[in-house]
Amino acid sequence: MPHHVPKIDANMRCGDCPIRKRAICAYCEEPELLQLDDIKSYKTYQAGETIVWAGEEMPLIGSVVSGVATLSRSLADGRRQMVGLLLPSDFIGRPGRKVAPYDVVAANEVMVCHFRVAKFNTLIDSTPALERRLLEMTMDELDSAREWMLLLGRKTAREKIASMLVLFARRGSEAEDKPIKDGLRFDVPLTREEMADYLGLTIETVSRQVSALKKSGVIIVEDARHIRVPDYVRLLNEASDDSDGGFIA
Amino acid sequence: MPHHVPKIDANMRCGDCPIRKRAICAYCEEPELLQLDDIKSYKTYQAGETIVWAGEEMPLIGSVVSGVATLSRSLADGRRQMVGLLLPSDFIGRPGRKVAPYDVVAANEVMVCHFRVAKFNTLIDSTPALERRLLEMTMDELDSAREWMLLLGRKTAREKIASMLVLFARRGSEAEDKPIKDGLRFDVPLTREEMADYLGLTIETVSRQVSALKKSGVIIVEDARHIRVPDYVRLLNEASDDSDGGFIA
DNA sequence: TGTCTACCTTGATCTTGATCAAGGTTTGGT
DNA sequence: ACCAAACCTTGATCAAGATCAAGGTAGACA
Numbered sequence: 001m002p003h004h005v006p007k008i009d010a011n012m013r014c015g016d017c018p019i020r021k022r023a024i025c026a027y028c029e030e031p032e033l034l035q036l037d038d039i040k041s042y043k044t045y046q047a048g049e050t051i052v053w054a055g056e057e058m059p060l061i062g063s064v065v066s067g068v069a070t071l072s073r074s075l076a077d078g079r080r081q082m083v084g085l086l087l088p089s090d091f092i093g094r095p096g097r098k099v100a101p102y103d104v105v106a107a108n109e110v111m112v113c114h115f116r117v118a119k120f121n122t123l124i125d126s127t128p129a130l131e132r133r134l135l136e137m138t139m140d141e142l143d144s145a146r147e148w149m150l151l152l153g154r155k156t157a158r159e160k161i162a163s164m165l166v167l168f169a170r171r172g173s174e175a176e177d178k179p180i181k182d183g184l185r186f187d188v189p190l191t192r193e194e195m196a197d198y199l200g201l202t203i204e205t206v207s208r209q210v211s212a213l214k215k216s217g218v219i220i221v222e223d224a225r226h227i228r229v230p231d232y233v234r235l236l237n238e239a240s241d242d243s244d245g246g247f248i249a
Numbered sequence: 250m251p252h253h254v255p256k257i258d259a260n261m262r263c264g265d266c267p268i269r270k271r272a273i274c275a276y277c278e279e280p281e282l283l284q285l286d287d288i289k290s291y292k293t294y295q296a297g298e299t300i301v302w303a304g305e306e307m308p309l310i311g312s313v314v315s316g317v318a319t320l321s322r323s324l325a326d327g328r329r330q331m332v333g334l335l336l337p338s339d340f341i342g343r344p345g346r347k348v349a350p351y352d353v354v355a356a357n358e359v360m361v362c363h364f365r366v367a368k369f370n371t372l373i374d375s376t377p378a379l380e381r382r383l384l385e386m387t388m389d390e391l392d393s394a395r396e397w398m399l400l401l402g403r404k405t406a407r408e409k410i411a412s413m414l415v416l417f418a419r420r421g422s423e424a425e426d427k428p429i430k431d432g433l434r435f436d437v438p439l440t441r442e443e444m445a446d447y448l449g450l451t452i453e454t455v456s457r458q459v460s461a462l463k464k465s466g467v468i469i470v471e472d473a474r475h476i477r478v479p480d481y482v483r484l485l486n487e488a489s490d491d492s493d494g495g496f497i498a
Numbered sequence: 499t500g501t502c503t504a505c506c507t508t509g510a511t512c513t514t515g516a517t518c519a520a521g522g523t524t525t526g527g528t
Numbered sequence: 529a530c531c532a533a534a535c536c537t538t539g540a541t542c543a544a545g546a547t548c549a550a551g552g553t554a555g556a557c558a
Contacts, residue, residue, distance in 0.1 A: 073399045075489050081402040083395035100392040131380040138387045143349040145394040146332035150322045152401035153330040153449025157515065192536060200402025205515055207537055224524085224536065240324050406545065441506060454545055456507055472554090473506065505553080512547070523536070528529100 045069075051105045058093035058105075065089075068189045071105050072197060082197040083145075087171050087189065091137050152200045155240065160199040161209040162238035165219065169229060185228045192224070213238065294318075300354045307342035307354075317438045320354050321446060330401075331446040332394075336420050336438065340386050401449045404489065409448040410458040411487035414468065418478060434477045441473070462487065 043060055045051055051069060052058055064086050071084025083103070086092050099105060151163055165188075172186035173179065188195075192203045199206065214221045218235055220228040229235050292309055294300055300318060301307055313335050320333025332352070335341050348354060400412055414437075421435035422428065437444075441452045448455065463470045467484055469477040478484050 071395070073395060075399070075403060077489070079403040081399040083398045094388060097388060100395070103392075103395070131384060135380060135384045135387060138384060138391060139343060139346060142387060142391050142394060143352075145391060145398065146320070146322060146349070146352070149332045149394065149398055149401055150324070150330040152398055154324060154328040191534095202516060203536080204517080204538085208515090211537075240326070440504095451546060452506080453508085453547080457545090460507075499558100501556100501558085503554100503556085505555100507552070508550090510547100510549085512545105514544090514546085515542105516544085517540100517542070519538100519540085521537085521539105523534100525532100525534080527532085 048106070052099055054099055054103050057096075057098050060093050062093065063089060063091055069105060070194065070197075071103055073103055080197050081200060082194065084141075085198060088175055094134065094138070157199075157201055157205050157209050158212065158238065159240045160201065161195075161206065161213060162218070162235055163241055164195065164199060165213075165227065165229075166235060166239050166241060168227075169232070169235070180232055182230060182232050183228065184232065185222075185226065188225050188227060297355070301348055303348055303352050306345075306347050309342050311341060313337050313339050313341055318354060319443065319446075320352055322352055329446050330449060331443065333390075334447060338423075343383065343387070406448075406450055406454050406458045407461065407487065408489045409450065410444075410455065410462060411467070411484055412490055413444065413448060414462075414476065414478075415484060415488050415490060417476075418481070418484070429481055431479060431481050432477065433481065434471075434475065437474045437476060 045067075047067075051060075066088050069086040069092060070082050071086075072080050072082050074080040084105075151160055155163065168188060169180060169184060169186050173184060178184075190198065192206050195201075195206045196203045201209075210219075210221065213219045217230070218238055220230065222228060294316075296316075300309075315337050318335040318341060319331050320335075321329050321331050323329040333354075400409055404412065417437060418429060418433060418435050422433060427433075439447065441455050444450075444455045445452045450458075459468075459470065462468045466479070467487055469479065471477060
């Protein structure tokens with residue numbers, strides 16, 4: 001069983017929520033916005049199971065509780081690029097929205113995703129508050145996508161790896177409600193292949209760069225899925241995540 | 250004066266709109282959604298002029314009429330990646346939304362952008378219809394960003410160039426309300442440097458790949474800003490834009 | 499009309515990350 | 529406990545694209 005999967009109980013109610021910080025939390029935050037159905041609407045997907053095919057409509061709307069869902073797009077010859085990554089507490093699904101052509105959402109990991117699914121029809125002509133919340137979340141997602149584009153277009157392999165690890169560290173600490181500090185330990189929720197798809201690299205390069213960061217002492221690799229960071233600022237520097245805030249004359 | 254800049258007349262009214270197809274068109278579509286101010290609210294930016302700095306709020310909301318606006322993000326050492334490209338008819342600005350840290354929106358070209366600016370305060374607590382429209386547009390933008398990510402992460406330099414040219418061809422034909430056909434001619438609204446920033450390449454590679462496509466007979470380069478396409482399908486193939494619609498087992 | 503500057507092209511060489519290849523490790527099923 | 533399959537690592541070589549370098553072109557302006 002992977003990284004601190006919160007125990008889900010079919011009788012849980014808001015307030016018992018295992019994740020808190022982000023998006024709409026199906027457990028504790030703004031439940032009235034989602035007009036939550038009864039508890040039956042939790043859903044779980046197995047690792048590798050497809051949640052929805054390209055061009056179809058999302059079968060659900062809610063928050064990821066544990067595990068990971070990914071969204072990928074690929075070329076005719078099989079080259080694949082991950083274009084979305086949903087970690088615990090992330091919101092998934094948009095009411096009345098079809099998945100864009102050739103997008104694929106796949107469940108990944110011991111994908112223990114649980115959702116409270118609302119009735120779609122009530123959502124589509126739903127409250128202004130929900131509309132606004134969805135807009136807010138979608139704009140946040142767009143911002144993340146743009147950060148990701150910077151990574152894909154301009155970062156070196158080593159920087160890409162470091163940036164990804166920073167993301168995992170951040171989200172991991174958030175989930176556990178701990179501050180990010182030196183010596184932190186976190187899970188790597190993706191396989192090497194998925195990391196490669198995430199970063200626009202090959203698995204060999206991913207493996208090599210992780211090893212290189214290890215050899216430099218930036219990270220301690222306990223095993224392929226667990227990493228410890230002795231000096232968080234050093235990892236941050238490796239990511240070159242910092243930008244110049246500049247402007248164009 | 251560049252590519253067919255529509256003539257803007259300070260007394261124009263909806264129905265005289267020079268752009269039609271996409272987003273909210275400030276001229277003819279859904280003007281009531283934007284609660285348009287009077288005609289004074291058109292705005293023009295010079296080439297290279299900055300529309301808004303990182304962390305600030307968009308000074309306007311409306312549609313690009315002509316010219317190009319770009320959104321870029323960069324690393325501390327100056328490496329820059331374009332993360333947004335707004336062509337005529339694209340919607341610009343979100344009410345009450347600050348530009349993400351380190352994002353920059355810059356006017357580009359003989360940037361003849363005109364807008365009808367609505368009053369922000371009325372927009373922020375605006376109609377459900379506008380909220381929904383904004384959500385729709387933001388999701389479309391997210392879809393484009395994801396297509397762009399596939400390009401950045403997995404396409405070759407040649408494919409990147411071809412994909413970009415297809416985009417320009419499409420948008421150009423749309424603007425002129427002509428079908429895309431063989432022999433079409435279109436403007437390239439970016440400098441080589443901007444193309445490089447768009448594609449995650451260097452300007453030398455951009456230049457070389459354009460030359461290579463020319464030598465292969467896929468395109469006819471009239472000058473750096475004007476291209477003709479004898480066989481549109483061939484250009485499409487070069488872009489490898491086609492994807493497999495596949496799924497993950 | 500000439501010159502300056504910004505922009506573009508092409509060549510030579512180098513580097514990063516891809517590709518090809520071989521083993522090693524972990525996990526899950528029986 | 530053993531085996532198979534999936535996953536990961538490392539090495540050797542290759543190639544796409546970056547970097548370094550040298551002109552060329554065209555529009556802006558005096």
